[in-house]
Each structure stands twice: as C-alpha cells, then as structure tokens.
Amino acid sequence: xxxxxxxxxxxxxxxxxxxxxxxxxxxxxxxxxxxxxxxxxxxxxxxxxxxxxxxxxxxxxxxxxxxxxxxxxxxxxxxxxxxxxxxxxxxxxxxxxxxxxxxxxxxxxxxxxxxxxxxxxxxxxxxxxxxxxxxxxxxxxxxxxxxxxxxxxxxxxxxxxxxxxxxxxxxxxxxxxxxxxxxxxxxxxxxxxxxxxxxxxxxxxxxxxxxxx
Amino acid sequence: xxxxxxxxxxxxxxxxxxxxxxxxxxxxxxxxxxxxxxxxxxxxxxxxxxxxxxxxxxxxxxxxxxxxxxxxxxxxxxxxxxxxxxxxxxxxxxx
Numbered sequence: 001x002x003x004x005x006x007x008x009x010x011x012x013x014x015x016x017x018x019x020x021x022x023x024x025x026x027x028x029x030x031x032x033x034x035x036x037x038x039x040x041x042x043x044x045x046x047x048x049x050x051x052x053x054x055x056x057x058x059x060x061x062x063x064x065x066x067x068x069x070x071x072x073x074x075x076x077x078x079x080x081x082x083x084x085x086x087x088x089x090x091x092x093x094x095x096x097x098x099x100x101x102x103x104x105x106x107x108x109x110x111x112x113x114x115x116x117x118x119x120x121x122x123x124x125x126x127x128x129x130x131x132x133x134x135x136x137x138x139x140x141x142x143x144x145x146x147x148x149x150x151x152x153x154x155x156x157x158x159x160x161x162x163x164x165x166x167x168x169x170x171x172x173x174x175x176x177x178x179x180x181x182x183x184x185x186x187x188x189x190x191x192x193x194x195x196x197x198x199x200x201x202x203x204x205x206x207x208x209x210x211x212x213x
Numbered sequence: 214x215x216x217x218x219x220x221x222x223x224x225x226x227x228x229x230x231x232x233x234x235x236x237x238x239x240x241x242x243x244x245x246x247x248x249x250x251x252x253x254x255x256x257x258x259x260x261x262x263x264x265x266x267x268x269x270x271x272x273x274x275x276x277x278x279x280x281x282x283x284x285x286x287x288x289x290x291x292x293x294x295x296x297x298x299x300x301x302x303x304x305x306x307x308x
Contacts, residue, residue: 140305
C-alpha cells in the first residue's frame with residue numbers, strides 16, 4: 001500500500017511539475033518575464049525531485065532488490081524539491097519586498113546553508129514546510145487583492161503540500177503509524193489542486209516568436 | 214498607496230494603449246503615452262526604442278512628430294502577455 005502510494009505520488013508530482021514547468025517556460029519564451037523564469041525553475045526542480053525519488057524506488061524494486069530505498073536517493077530528491085519550493089517562495093518575497101529591501105532577498109536563501117549533514121532529509125522537509133506555508137499564505141493574500149479564484153486552488157494545493165511535508169516529517173517520530181501514507185495521500189491531493197487552475201490556461205493561440213527575446 | 218508596476222506591466226500598458234487608444238491611423242504620440250503610462254520621458258524613450266527595435270511597435274513620422282502604433286508581433290505579444298498574466302495570477306504573482 002505504502003509502495004503504491006509512494007509511486008503514485010512521485011509520478012503525479014513529476015507530471016504536474018513538468019506540465020506547469022513547461023507552461024511557465026512557454027510563457028517565459030514568449031514574454032521574457034523574470035517571474036515566469038523563476039516559476040520554470042521552481043516547477044522543473046519539483047518535477048526532477050519527484051522523478052529522482054521515483055527512479056530510486058524503481059531501481060531498488062527491479063535491480064537492487066534490497067527491500068528498502070537507499071536513503072541518499074530520497075534525500076537528493078527531497079533537496080531538489082525544496083529548491084523548487086524555495087523559488088516559489090522567493091518569487092513572493094520579491095513581490096512583497098521589491099523594490100525596498102535587498103536584505104530580505106539575500107537572507108531568503110540562508111536556510112539552505114544552515115543545515116548540517118545529520119538527518120538532512122528531515123531538515124529539508126521542515127524547510128519545505130516553511131517555504132510552502134509561506135507560499136500558501138502569500139497566494140491567499142493575493143486572492144484578497146485580485147479575487148482570482150485560481151489563487152484559492154493554488155493556495156489549497158500549496159497548503160496540502162505543506163501539511164503533507166509536515167506529516168511526512170512527523171512520521172519520523174512515529175515510523176510505524178499511518179502518518180506517512182496519509183502524508184502521501186495529502187500531497188497527491190495538493191498536487192492535483194495545484195494543477196486545476198493551470199490546466200484551464202488556454203495555450204492554443206500562443207506560439208513562439210523568434211523576434212521576441 | 215502607489216501600486217508598484219513591474220517593467221513587464223509598463224510594457225503591457227504601453228502596448229495596450231497603442232492598440233486600444235489609436236487617435237488616428239498613424240498612431241499615438243509620446244506625450245499621450247507618457248500621460249497614459251505615467252512614467253518619465255527618459256524612461257519611456259528607452260522602452261519605446263526597445264519595443265521598436267524588437268518589432269513590437271511601429272514608429273511613424275508625421276508632421277515632424279514621432280507616433281507609435283502596435284505591430285502584428287506586438288499584438289501576438291499582448292495575447293501571450295494576457296494569457297500568462299492570468300497564469301501568474303493563479304500563483305498570486307505578477308509577470
């Protein structure tokens with residue numbers, strides 16, 4: 001059950017991240033917007049992070065057959081995902097603080113350097129939680145300004161991902177409980193909620209223009 | 214409180230003005246754009262130069278005055294700008 005959920009989560013995460021990342025890349029290529037560039041990095045990182053963990057499970061299941069995933073593969077995947085979450089939060093901090101404070105932008109990256117090598121996976125889960133919670137709060141605040149209904153779905157998605165990260169981190173304390181499967185189910189729900197408004201963006205009339213760089 | 218506009222938003226405002234507010238067939242004047250976009254002459258001059266060089270705006274000289282009107286590439290850019298503004302809005306962001 002846990003293995004199945006883990007595979008569904010990683011595949012959904014890979015596909016949703018890839019779809020939103022490609023959409024952001026098309027937007028960046030057409031408009032040159034730095035915001036869309038940051039979203040491209042964010043979602044392609046999230047996609048690659050999920051892919052790394054999924055590939056780790058596949059290698060373990062079909063080649064190594066050791067019975068448990070190599071810890072470092074899971075850690076690498078989570079670190080790559082955290083970089084993606086960082087870029088989502090980073091985009092919001094630029095919007096919130098720009099153009100007043102370069103200081104806040106410079107310290108935004110600090111959590112990535114304050115980790116030790118001990119239990120690095122759990123440290124990165126907690127960093128992901130903070131970044132996702134920040135992104136969710138900023139997104140819901142933007143809804144109050146713009147009344148864009150898509151923002152509610154994205155904020156819900158980010159909140160569920162944050163809750164999933166929290167439960168995943170907390171399952172470290174109770175390793176045999178249902179917390180980890182629940183955290184995966186919650187994260188799958190979060191990824192789906194994240195994709196709903198993005199799937200409604202009409203891309204049929206957009207084409208690349210070589211003159212626009 | 215003054216709303217902060219990104220460089221991209223200012224470009225969008227200029228292109229919308231040249232598309233929607235055509236005073237005559239030859240386009241709109243710099244003075245009109247300054248008033249609508251609410252930015253300084255030196256800044257708008259730099260932006261207009263870039264937009265003309267990238268083919269998003271067409272510059273027409275009429276009675277000794279430079280006028281600007283949107284090109285087909287500019288219209289395509291505006292379509293993309295509108296689509297991806299809405300995309301970024303979903304994330305609570307401004308492009």
